Amino acid sequence: MVSYIIRRLLYAIPTILGVLLITFILFNLIPGDPSYDIAGKSASAETIAEIRRELGFDKPRFLDTEALSQGRIAAAFDSQFFNHFRNTLTLNFPRSLTSHEPIWDEIKSRAPASLTLAAPMFIGLIATSIAIALVVAFARGSWVDTILVFICVVGMSIPMLSYILFGQHYLAYELGWFPILGYESGMQAFKYIALPCLLGIASGLGSYVRFYRTVMLDEMRSDYVRTAFAKGLSSPRVLFKHVLKNAMIPIITTLVLSIPFLFLGSLLLERFFSIPGMGSYFLDAFNSRDFPVINAMVFTTSLLYVLGQLVTDICYALVDPRISLR
Amino acid sequence: MTEAALTSDIAVGKGRSLWADAWRRLLSRKLVVASLIVIAVFVMVALGVYAGLIARDWSEPVGPRYQRPSLEHGFGTDFLGRSVWRKTLYGAKISLTVAFLASLISICIGLPLGAIAGYFKGWIDELIVWLFTTVNSIPYIILILAFAFVLQGKTLFGYPLRGISVVYLVIGLTSWVGLCRLIRGEVLKHRDRDYVMAARAYGCSRSRIILGHVIPNVAHLVIINFSLRFVSFIHAEVILSFLGLGVKGEPSWGVMIDDARQELYRGCWWQLAAATLAIGLLCLALNIVGDALRDALDPKLRQGLE
Amino acid sequence: MAKADGHILRVQGLKTYFPIRRGVFSRIRGWVRAVDGVDLDIPRGQTVGLVGESGCGKTTLGRTLLRLIPATAGTAWFEDELIFSANRRRMRQLRRQMQIIFQDPVGSLNPRMTVQTIVGEPLKVHGLAHGRALRQRVVNLLEQVGLSPGYLNRYPHEFSGGQRQRIGIARALALEPKFIICDEPVSALDVSIQSQILNLLADLQDALGLSYLFIAHNLAVVEHFCGEVAVMYLGQIVERAGSEDLYRNPVHPYTKTLLSAVPIPDPRTKTACQAPVGDVSDTSGPFTGCPFHPRCSLAQDQCRQECPQLREIGPGHFVACWRTE
Ligand SMILES: Nc1ncnc2c1ncn2[C@@H]1O[C@H](COP(=O)(O)OP(=O)(O)O)[C@@H](O)[C@H]1O
Numbered sequence: 001m002v003s004y005i006i007r008r009l010l011y012a013i014p015t016i017l018g019v020l021l022i023t024f025i026l027f028n029l030i031p032g033d034p035s036y037d038i039a040g041k042s043a044s045a046e047t048i049a050e051i052r053r054e055l056g057f058d059k060p061r062f063l064d065t066e067a068l069s070q071g072r073i074a075a076a077f078d079s080q081f082f083n084h085f086r087n088t089l090t091l092n093f094p095r096s097l098t099s100h101e102p103i104w105d106e107i108k109s110r111a112p113a114s115l116t117l118a119a120p121m122f123i124g125l126i127a128t129s130i131a132i133a134l135v136v137a138f139a140r141g142s143w144v145d146t147i148l149v150f151i152c153v154v155g156m157s158i159p160m161l162s163y164i165l166f167g168q169h170y171l172a173y174e175l176g177w178f179p180i181l182g183y184e185s186g187m188q189a190f191k192y193i194a195l196p197c198l199l200g201i202a203s204g205l206g207s208y209v210r211f212y213r214t215v216m217l218d219e220m221r222s223d224y225v226r227t228a229f230a231k232g233l234s235s236p237r238v239l240f241k242h243v244l245k246n247a248m249i250p251i252i253t254t255l256v257l258s259i260p261f262l263f264l265g266s267l268l269l270e271r272f273f274s275i276p277g278m279g280s281y282f283l284d285a286f287n288s289r290d291f292p293v294i295n296a297m298v299f300t301t302s303l304l305y306v307l308g309q310l311v312t313d314i315c316y317a318l319v320d321p322r323i324s325l326r
Numbered sequence: 327m328t329e330a331a332l333t334s335d336i337a338v339g340k341g342r343s344l345w346a347d348a349w350r351r352l353l354s355r356k357l358v359v360a361s362l363i364v365i366a367v368f369v370m371v372a373l374g375v376y377a378g379l380i381a382r383d384w385s386e387p388v389g390p391r392y393q394r395p396s397l398e399h400g401f402g403t404d405f406l407g408r409s410v411w412r413k414t415l416y417g418a419k420i421s422l423t424v425a426f427l428a429s430l431i432s433i434c435i436g437l438p439l440g441a442i443a444g445y446f447k448g449w450i451d452e453l454i455v456w457l458f459t460t461v462n463s464i465p466y467i468i469l470i471l472a473f474a475f476v477l478q479g480k481t482l483f484g485y486p487l488r489g490i491s492v493v494y495l496v497i498g499l500t501s502w503v504g505l506c507r508l509i510r511g512e513v514l515k516h517r518d519r520d521y522v523m524a525a526r527a528y529g530c531s532r533s534r535i536i537l538g539h540v541i542p543n544v545a546h547l548v549i550i551n552f553s554l555r556f557v558s559f560i561h562a563e564v565i566l567s568f569l570g571l572g573v574k575g576e577p578s579w580g581v582m583i584d585d586a587r588q589e590l591y592r593g594c595w596w597q598l599a600a601a602t603l604a605i606g607l608l609c610l611a612l613n614i615v616g617d618a619l620r621d622a623l624d625p626k627l628r629q630g631l632e
Numbered sequence: 633m634a635k636a637d638g639h640i641l642r643v644q645g646l647k648t649y650f651p652i653r654r655g656v657f658s659r660i661r662g663w664v665r666a667v668d669g670v671d672l673d674i675p676r677g678q679t680v681g682l683v684g685e686s687g688c689g690k691t692t693l694g695r696t697l698l699r700l701i702p703a704t705a706g707t708a709w710f711e712d713e714l715i716f717s718a719n720r721r722r723m724r725q726l727r728r729q730m731q732i733i734f735q736d737p738v739g740s741l742n743p744r745m746t747v748q749t750i751v752g753e754p755l756k757v758h759g760l761a762h763g764r765a766l767r768q769r770v771v772n773l774l775e776q777v778g779l780s781p782g783y784l785n786r787y788p789h790e791f792s793g794g795q796r797q798r799i800g801i802a803r804a805l806a807l808e809p810k811f812i813i814c815d816e817p818v819s820a821l822d823v824s825i826q827s828q829i830l831n832l833l834a835d836l837q838d839a840l841g842l843s844y845l846f847i848a849h850n851l852a853v854v855e856h857f858c859g860e861v862a863v864m865y866l867g868q869i870v871e872r873a874g875s876e877d878l879y880r881n882p883v884h885p886y887t888k889t890l891l892s893a894v895p896i897p898d899p900r901t902k903t904a905c906q907a908p909v910g911d912v913s914d915t916s917g918p919f920t921g922c923p924f925h926p927r928c929s930l931a932q933d934q935c936r937q938e939c940p941q942l943r944e945i946g947p948g949h950f951v952a953c954w955r956t957e
């Protein structure tokens with residue numbers, strides 16, 4: 001078990017380094033020197049030199065061979081490549097090109113708003129879809145099952161943007177049930193996140209219900225549930241106790257699989273409802289071509305995702321000891 | 327029963343391949359046939375747009391601005407008085423082109439990488455697994471936007487990347503991981519099967535084994551994967567177009583949704599409805615066919631969470 | 633002693649080990665000694681049986697001989713050619729002369745190929761026939777193994793187990809080999825079909841002058857089919873003798889248990905079979921002495937310390953056991 005956890009932790013290291021390599025290629029190698037881009041065509045030579053220094057683009061790309069030949073080892077590694085790894089790993093991001101604020105501070109100040117939206121959305125989505133999936137699985141083979149599954153597929157087919165636009169327009173603007181947009185921290189926040197949350201859940205429900213339905217059906221086909229039915233236990237009780245308990249393992253794995261969905265949801269929902277979270281930060285940076293912010297966001301979200309996978313895998317191994325023997 | 331008796335059981339003639347079997351099973355379901363027809367219609371519309379037969383004059387105003395759907399105006403008109411119906415038809419071309427080319431790129435990366443990793447094992451496998459774990463550890467939407475950010479406005483082999491080419495390139499370059507992982511797993515299973523051993527025993531070269539024996543046995547996974555993946559490509563095109571990264575000067579469904587955002591506050595819901603309906607109908611048909619394909623070609627495969 | 637000495641195949645000191653990887657860095661922590669020092673001769677035009685419990689390394693031995701699995705140590709001659717050191721070009725020639733028939737009639741045929749492609753591919757790979765000539769060859773091969781030429785365009789899933797095994801045999805014959813490894817070709821078949829396939833193999837041997845290494849996991853199948861039988865236990869040959877000799881006069885305690893485990897056709901007497909003492913033990917750890925000693929009722933101190941070598945105790949009868957002196 002301990003060996004498994006250690007191994008799993010060690011596996012995360014090359015992945016994180018790989019993410020750094022990809023961001024280096026994306027933001028340093030492919031674009032080349034972005035200073036002209038940033039400063040504009042009419043910028044003076046000093047401004048450009050200033051930007052280059054600020055972003056570290058005046059350094060050699062991989063290795064300072066001159067310093068190396070002179071034996072100054074530390075100076076030799078003062079290159080774009082190694083600085084990228086060092087600074088990103090230590091979360092020592094540069095300042096934003098547009099707001100000139102330190103990126104990490106900005107991320108920290110925006111994280112609570114994102115979390116306020118994402119956490120209820122996540123819990124609501126999982127809970128609702130498991131509940132519906134239980135109903136569907138219980139009614140398996142009947143017309144209720146067929147119709148609900150069909151509705152799920154229809155729900156999956158409609159793009160998330162349509163949910164958001166229709167929801168915001170009719171439920172907030174026309175009917176006035178929710179504020180149209182905006183955000184306040186503290187208890188007031190719930191007033192503002194209610195609609196985005198609901199829309200996020202609605203758009204994800206189709207695929208989640210369908211997935212959990214297969215998981216539940218697999219469990220129901222297993223022998224011990226059949227035995228329990230045969231012993232004459234009342235069906236709903238069997239369903240809840242046995243099936244749900246054993247479906248726990250596949251459900252745990254879906255939790256981490258949901259993270260990308262949450263990011264997409266947060267991105268679009270924060271944009272539409274003007275919630276000052278990380279998603280809108282990323283989109284704003286995207287529109288203003290603020291690449292240090294994009295770089296920082298790619299790294300932090302990947303870090304979160306990798307950590308999420310790590311925790312899930314370890315939980316998984318704790319639930320099912322056979323895993324650690326592999 | 328003796329062998330000879332068994333022998334006469336099968337009538338002499340043409341055999342039924344696993345493909346033919348699956349196709350027959352597919353056509354035996356009404357809903358699937360209907361979905362196939364829907365997909366065929368969309369494809370035909372897209373080809374018609376390419377040929378200049380359909381929605382050629384989509385940019386011409388057909389009436390006053392902001393007309394409701396009616397007998398006279400069909401699906402209604404947009405903020406420039408253009409026909410929403412024509413724009414919707416035109417959007418089929420963009421969506422299907424993006425989804426098709428993105429699939430092609432994605433298969434061209436995922437299939438060989440997966441097959442090589444699975445067949446050769448060893449360090450090359452570890453390298454490929456590392457590559458796809460890494461790519462997979464960046465949340466999809468972030469990855470896709472980061473790629474789009476970087477590729478936009480660049481040139482590739484002399485071709486300037488803008489509009490639609492960025493869209494399919496970005497989607498294709500970021501979505502091969504699922505297929506690669508799937509193919510690798512399946513090839514790992516097949517490489518030690520006896521029929522591969524037999525091929526090695528009579529001196530079949532490695533490339534011939536991979537291309538002639540192993541790939542045909544995993545090809546159905548490519549088809550299943552992509553019939554389901556097509557849906558997420560179409561949705562990705564919508565998001566990218568909406569974020570201003572997609573096509574410019576042509577109406578895609580994502581551009582229509584973006585246009586509709588402004589119109590909604592005037593009570594003009596029809597452009598959004600038309601785009602949603604088109605996407606919903608095509609994706610519904612694709613989902614149904616994808617599921618049916620999976621059942622027909624590989625009943626063991628469990629559906630994952632996309 | 634060099635070369636195969638007139639035999640079709642001569643194997644000396646053959647070892648095939650598989651690494652066991654464990655721990656944080658997947659380091660090699662030990663070896664599965666699947667084949668552990670095997671000597672074997674196969675006379676031209678004859679059949680040698682190889683018998684042992686499942687998991688004792690028979691398949692690994694067969695596949696190592698065809699270089700489908702790398703050998704760890706040892707030498708093997710096919711006629712006058714060293715198998716394990718043959719270069720690519722020579723190996724390609726050797727592959728035309730040595731072929732294999734598999735146990736599993738389902739897994740050994742590519743499900744996406746027609747019979748024509750399956751049987752014809754070896755010829756294609758070696759550039760021996762094309763177009764109509766290829767088709768004619770395949771038809772002849774099918775007739776040779778008792779299948780109708782009308783099956784050319786059919787797929788494996790449309791056949792019964794016995795028919796599939798015939799297709800596998802036709803594929804092995806395509807290159808006109810001199811030597812075929814039959815890896816439990818009838819174990820997966822119904823008893824009624826088994827004898828048909830065995831008869832086919834015997835007929836082909838007579839007609840084409842083939843030599844066989846015939847692998848089986850019980851002695852019953854081998855008895856009438858092989859001139860000579862080798863008994864394998866945990867990667868080693870423990871007894872080797874002419875078929876009749878071995879049945880009438882088994883010497884090694886393991887052979888005796890195997891013989892007593894031969895299923896007796898009458899179901900009422902089946903329960904009388906004597907099961908081997910204990911289980912197949914782990915081959916990965918450090919191990920001294922005779923591989924069979926943990927299960928042997930005759931084991932004494934010497935058996936636990938030293939590994940016995942094959943000794944000739946009668947004409948053509950070899951046994952590796954300390955307790956037979
Ligand atoms: N590729 C492999 N990797 C590791 N161990 C193997 C491999 N193939 C076979 N073995 C082991 O080698 C031993 C002999 O296997 P095998 O030759 O298949 O036995 P048999 O054919 O006599 O049943 C078994 O213990 C098996 O677990």
Ligand SMILES: [Mg+2]
Binds near residue numbers: 691692
């Ligand atoms: Mg075997």
